[in-house]
């Protein structure tokens with residue numbers, strides 16, 4: 001698993017079986033893995049390669065590609081050689097593309113039983129996946145549910161259980177399940193119900209999230225609620241935005257629930273009329289300076305940047321390093337204790353020097 005240490009102690013995880021996807025294990029005691037999808041035609045291998053490079057740099061751990069036709073399925077052979085990330089083929093409608101993708105050497109296939117449901121075809125996919133050692137995700141989407149009785153959540157869960165049984169009857173056990181709805185409430189209900197009914201790892205996501213900022217909030221609410229309840233083994237934050245943005249959002253979410261840590265953490269006040277410096281600019285500058293900064297020996301620092309000395313010292317006391325500003329100067333703290341004053345214009349270099357000393 002690349003980047004990010006795990007903080008499972010803070011989160012009681014629901015017990016799931018471990019499923020290996022290429023070189024990444026999900027479920028069990030493994031960290032919640034971050035996924036994204038490429039957003040260019042899969043057969044345009046040059047464009048895919050460029051996105052893969054950006055995604056790997058951003059810390060993506062599993063990558064999924066859509067397979068619309070045989071040309072895409074064949075392109076996966078070359079794409080597999082371009083990345084260390086496990087490759088997942090996203091298959092809809094045509095079950096034969098699943099077989100072609102498996103022949104191309106993918107690590108996992110995602111099938112949607114809303115559009116591939118014939119038992120004979122599922123049996124062929126299961127047989128090919130079994131003999132190639134490929135994992136299968138059963139990806140239920142509220143927008144492509146087979147007709148049936150009951151509310152959306154009941155139909156999603158019932159559908160997932162039905163198709164899991166079919167694939168289990170064909171001998172498959174390396175499976176992952178997702179139940180994505182476009183509403184946060186239905187998504188939480190569906191995953192929560194499913195988690196009490198099977199031990200397959202759950203791939204979290206909300207579908208059709210809308211404008212990027214709406215999508216961020218909606219999926220943070222749903223995925224955050226599930227993670228805080230110990231549900232979820234891997235996630236893709238679906239956004240109408242770049243895949244890198246999806247990975248960044250996933251990392252922030254995992255940090256927010258205390259599941260994983262990817263770098264130093266900045267806490268800052270929202271500012272108010274008491275603040276006499278450009279705190280927002282300072283925090284942005286600090287964020288840029290520490291982004292990608294190596295974390296030595298797993299020492300992830302909490303850095304507090306506070307706008308005034310009224311609440312600043314108190315709020316900074318839980319941080320490893322802090323600064324509370326007055327007029328044109330800041331009071332530096334280390335482990336909650338004051339350790340000197342610094343002029344506002346020198347505050348960033350002073351903070352960075354302390355951060356380097358403490359994390360080195």
Ligand code: SF4
Nearest residue numbers: 269271272275307308
């Ligand atoms: S720390 Fe000071 S400036 Fe910041 S919000 Fe609190 S009172 Fe306002």
